[in-house]
Amino acid sequence: MRPITDLVHSRTRVTPHYAVMPFEGFPPSRLPGFPNAESYVLASPAIGADFVQFLIDLPAGSAGTFPADSELQTFHYVLDGTGQYNNTQSLKPGAFGLTTPANACKLEAETNLRILLLRKRYEPTANHPDATPLLGHADDVEQTVWADNPDSLLQTLVPDDPAFDLAMNIFTFSPGHGLPIVETHVMEHGLWFLQGKGLYHLAGDWMEVEQNDFIWMAPFCPQSYYATGPTPTKYLYYKNVNRDIPL
Numbered sequence: 001m002r003p004i005t006d007l008v009h010s011r012t013r014v015t016p017h018y019a020v021m022p023f024e025g026f027p028p029s030r031l032p033g034f035p036n037a038e039s040y041v042l043a044s045p046a047i048g049a050d051f052v053q054f055l056i057d058l059p060a061g062s063a064g065t066f067p068a069d070s071e072l073q074t075f076h077y078v079l080d081g082t083g084q085y086n087n088t089q090s091l092k093p094g095a096f097g098l099t100t101p102a103n104a105c106k107l108e109a110e111t112n113l114r115i116l117l118l119r120k121r122y123e124p125t126a127n128h129p130d131a132t133p134l135l136g137h138a139d140d141v142e143q144t145v146w147a148d149n150p151d152s153l154l155q156t157l158v159p160d161d162p163a164f165d166l167a168m169n170i171f172t173f174s175p176g177h178g179l180p181i182v183e184t185h186v187m188e189h190g191l192w193f194l195q196g197k198g199l200y201h202l203a204g205d206w207m208e209v210e211q212n213d214f215i216w217m218a219p220f221c222p223q224s225y226y227a228t229g230p231t232p233t234k235y236l237y238y239k240n241v242n243r244d245i246p247l
């Protein structure tokens with residue numbers, strides 16, 4: 001919270017095509033499965049998104065659960081702290097996983113745990129009637145050179161495989177580098193700014209963005225980015241992929 005003597009000027013902007021929302025503007029709420037946690041809804045159908053994204057602060061010694069569900073898969077990514085996921089994964093910054101709808105997603109905090117969660121309805125296909133689970137750590141995911149530029153590196157935390165209907169990627173851009181074009185595509189994005197700062201082009205607006213900002217981009221939102229100094233940019237973003245477009 002800012003001192004009461006400061007002005008309340010904000011970079012927050014919500015439009016039909018995109019939203020830039022610095023974290024300071026989100027009030028915490030409680031989720032039924034996470035009664036001890038401060039939960040922040042970053043994106044939901046209320047803004048036009050076809051997914052829900054949360055940031056959850058789970059205090060040390062407490063736990064939270066999304067119960068098994070017939071439709072919703074849950075992706076988790078640890079921003080800070082330590083804990084356990086379903087008694088099968090040690091949580092620390094960079095740990096991630098995908099829980100299929102058939103399973104509960106239980107998170108236990110050993111130290112204060114700050115975690116990003118994204119929930120999406122799984123879209124079955126003939127070859128992949130059921131969602132596929134996944135566990136990993138960002139440090140173990142290869143950084144590949146993107147767009148022939150060694151100063152722009154991409155990590156695909158969820159493999160680019162038809163078994164998965166979502167991508168969760170981390171971009172790392174050296175200062176001065178970014179997306180070399182304005183891209184426009186049917187996929188949505190939910191983007192959490194992990195590190196650094198820069199300029200995001202969103203539907204014709206150039207927006208200053210930095211660590212702890214959240215950006216939602218609607219389908220066909222024209223978008224581009226370049227990092228400004230002095231540290232590299234890192235952002236984690238969601239994208240719906242690998243499925244037909246329902247008509």
Ligand code: UGY
Pocket residue numbers: 171179183189223224237239
């Ligand atoms: O994968 C993407 O669509 C990515 N290039 N978009 C973005 O970073 N805004």
Ligand code: MN
Pocket residue numbers: 183185189223
């Ligand atoms: Mn994109």
